[in-house]
Amino acid sequence: MPYVTEPPQLIRVDAASRPEFIVGQSPEGWWLAVETHGRGGGIFRDRDSAIAYVAEETGSMPGSVAIATAPVALKM
Template identity: 45%
Template sequence: MGQHLQPTAKSACAFVVGLDTEGHWVAIETHGRGGGIFTDRDAAIRYAEFETSHRPRAVRLSHRRVRLEL
């Protein structure tokens, strides 16, 4: 039978949400696997929470400027 593997805490998807240097709200996956630019903070948080299946402590707000690298 197939087993369902749970991601380890280290490899689990997590996001940082914050403003970039141009004042856009961004959500960035901490392993560099994804992210996006959003119209407001709430939209960025909603996206990050959805992508992390609403896992507690998976989304952090940054008080420093962040950069989404494409």
């Protein structure tokens, strides 16, 4: 999937190159797709479903999603 990048650690992302979504697992094991601007996201059973959601939301734009290597939280 060419629109997915997997940085070694997602702690800080430069605002100019920031992806639109971060996909990762919650501490409970759910897969999350979280918009970096905090306006959208979702909870999914598996990674493929989360990435499919992001691909639909972003039109599969290259660099639009990053895969987190640490637990991710969905803030509501």
